[in-house]
Amino acid sequence: MKSILATIALFLLASHCVLAGDVINVADHGIVPGEDATPKVNRLIESLEGQSGVTLEFPKGVYEFYPEHAIEKFRAVTNHDNSLKRLAFPLFGLEDFTLDGGGSTFLFYGRICPITLFQCGGVTLKNFSIDWDTPFHHELKVVQRNEKDNSFVAEISPMKHGFEVTDGKLLLNHYDWQDMIGQNIAMDPKTNAPYWQTKRYLLKAKSAKATKVGENRVRLQAATKVPPPVGAVLCTYGNAPTNRLAQAIHVDQSKDTTIENVTVYAAGGMALIAERSENISLDNVVVTSTEKRVLATRADATHFLGCKGLVKLTNCRFEHMADDGINVHGAYIKINEFDGERTFQCEISHRQQTGLVFAEPGDKVMITSRQTVLPIYETTVEDVVIHDQQFVSITLKDVPSDLPAGPLSLENLTWYPDVEMRDNVIRDNRARGALISTKGKVLIENNVFSNQMHGILIEGDNKAWYESGGVRDVTITNNLFGNIGYGTGENYPLYVSPLLLPEQNLGDDQYHGNVRFMNNRLKSFNGLLAYAVSVKGLVLSGNVIELSEDYPTGSELPSIELDHCKQVTIQDNQFIGFDWPLRVKQSVDNTEVVIKNNQGLSVPSDQP
Known part of the structure; x- marks a missing residue:
């Protein structure tokens, strides 16, 4: 019997077979820093087919991944652009698998997708960071400006692949492709966030006239409405459909996924996109820029379409991305x-x-x-x-x-998740903090939001992104909202409304239900609290809204606006320090509205 067992053991060692519960040190398979790890990682993962309970462990280091020898598969990735994609970690069909980076940096080059989970169960990703040698955007730092001819001079970064000026047009080189000025945003180095009313500095590719004035400098005339201030950083990241081809992490048709202690510094798309997956937990996941950049990911920090079970975020920090912090929704077809x-x-x-x-x-x-x-x-x-x-x-x-x-x-209706968000920070990004359109139970508690557009958007639309999900049970409590809406000054900490085309119309019933915004603290330069359309069961209570002078103060918009709402309670809110009238605006078809005991808020004449 002993000889038989010894023979089996020798066979397993000789064939490099992996047993359930094994911890694999990638160094034992020749995967080391300082060389392209992609083909060896691909082969090692392929060898795990049919195994379960395996941990892939990386000794701490900087591991490089190039696209040339990566496995290539056609991948449909929602909210991105479908294509043949090069995959660094193709995790397909794995069960009870752990990828432990040991504190390593995974450094990527070109259009390669770092981590893809497909039809997996019980996968844990932990203890690593994702970055690219050069990001998917370019940053133009303004060093001179001239108001008379509406021009400015900017230094371009990164310069590894250089840039060209052809027929007066700026062309920005990447790993193996070239972008014109595309979608872009101006970031303020003083706040590390988008500028106040940043659209003033939106780059316009058609009118911009470029002249090269140095090895890494370009002069742009008629490129913006007004020349940006010296020090401003204009971030441009190409145009669709080629600027969302390389998400950082894709979770697809998988169950019980855990991501912890992971940082994403860049991506040619979203940091995390999940679809048709059940139970996803994020703990201490960070999306941020590096010290040398002002912008992080091209798109959202996290995005969940058609998921179910529980989506849980705790102790996460999302900042400097070029889109939303989190978006949870279904789809209309x-x-x-x-x-x-x-x-x-x-x-x-x-x-x-x-x-x-x-x-x-x-x-x-x-x-x-x-x-x-x-x-x-x-x-x-x-x-x-x-x-x-x-x-x-x-x-x-x-x-x-x-x-x-x-x-x-x-x-x-089956694929809508519950959502729990606790102790997270979502700030200094283009667009919104959280978009929540799910029929599951939602709790947003003890978070910090400071965003260019709405703080929390509860929408649903059958006209643009076709993101479904009239909510049924949302509690937003004990959060801090700081200077929401500094992009235009016209955005709300809470915005609840379906998005309708002019030819669409509100029906007899309400689209959203049971939204509670309670006991939150808001630092506000404009005095705005909530905008609600087609909501049944809206509670705004116990919130403290204090004047902030970080941005120009004042607003002609109502602090609270209601349209086609039913069963609304606005109670025990305090507006402190505002020297202009804050008011509630109502349309004619709101019913069962109670407004009482609010400090510093004007009550409509038809309310008790």
Whole structure:
């Protein structure tokens, strides 16, 4: 018996077979700092097929990953651009797997996607940072300005791949591609955030006339509405559809994913995009810029589409990204044709959702109106036939006999998560702090928000991004909101409203329900608190709003605006230090509104 066991042991060692529960030191497989780790990491991960309980451990160091010898697969990535993608860590079909970076930096070059989880269960990612040798954007630091001819001189960074000026146009070189001036934003080095009213300094590629005036300097004329101040950093990151090709972490059709002690400094897209996945936990995940850059990721810090279970964020810090901190939502897909029985010919609505797994047999779905974005009928999916990335046939268990005329959509009710956000910081970024459009239970507690646009946006739309999710149970409590809306001065800490086209209209019922914004502290230069449209069950209570003079003070907008709302309580809020009237504005069709015991807030004459 002993000889048989010894023979098996020798065989396993000889074949490098991995046993469940093994800890693999990557150095034992020739993976070391200072060389391209990609092909060896690819092969090592491939060897884990069929194994479970494995930990891949990196001794602390800087590991480099290049695209040339990476595995290549076509990947549909929601809210990004689908393409053949080079993958550094293709984690496909793994169970109870841990990637432990040991405090290492994973440094990437070019358009390579760092980490992809597909159909995995129980994966933990921990103890590493993700960065690129050169980021996906360029930073133009203003060193001279001339108001008379609306021009400025800027130093360009990074300069590793250089830049060109051709026929008066600035062309910025990357690893193996070139960008013109594209989507961009001006960052203020004094605050490390977007400028107050940053659109004044928006770069306009068509009118800009470029002249090279030094090895790393360019003069731009008629590129902005007014020349930016000296010291301003203009960040430009190319145009769609080529500026969202390389997300940092993609979690796809996976379950029970944990990400802890991970920092993302750059990405050609989002730091984390998750879709059709269940239970995702983030602890001490940081998205930020390096000391040498002012901008971090090209897009959102985190984004969750069509997930379920629990999305949990604790002790995270998201800052300096070029889009939102977190976005949680579902998707509306268009119904193009109904066969008169139970089958609908459907179309993925947005170009950056093509390839999305919208539904599978057994999922509960809602037929909704595209005219009012309101629900019509709830049923169950019986069959799905995928024709291509964009078109799908969906057969339902039953449909109403009086299916209304007019444009319709489908919304998946099964794949909506609960959300818990505690002790996080989301600040100094373009766009919003949190977008929450899920029918699950949501708790946002003890966080810090300071964002260029709305602090928390609860939306849902069937017109632009087709992000579904009229909320049902949201509690936002004991958070700190600092100087929300410094992009234009017109954004709210809480904005709850479906986004409608002019040809769309509000229906008889409310789209959102049960939103509680309570006991929060706000430092505000404009006195704005909440904007709500089509909400049933809105509570604004116990909030303290103090005047901040960090930005120009004052606003002509109402502090609270209500439209088509029902069962609203505005109570025990304190507005402190404002020297202009703060008011509540109501449309004619609000009902059951109670406003009382608010300090420094004007009560409409028709309220008690």
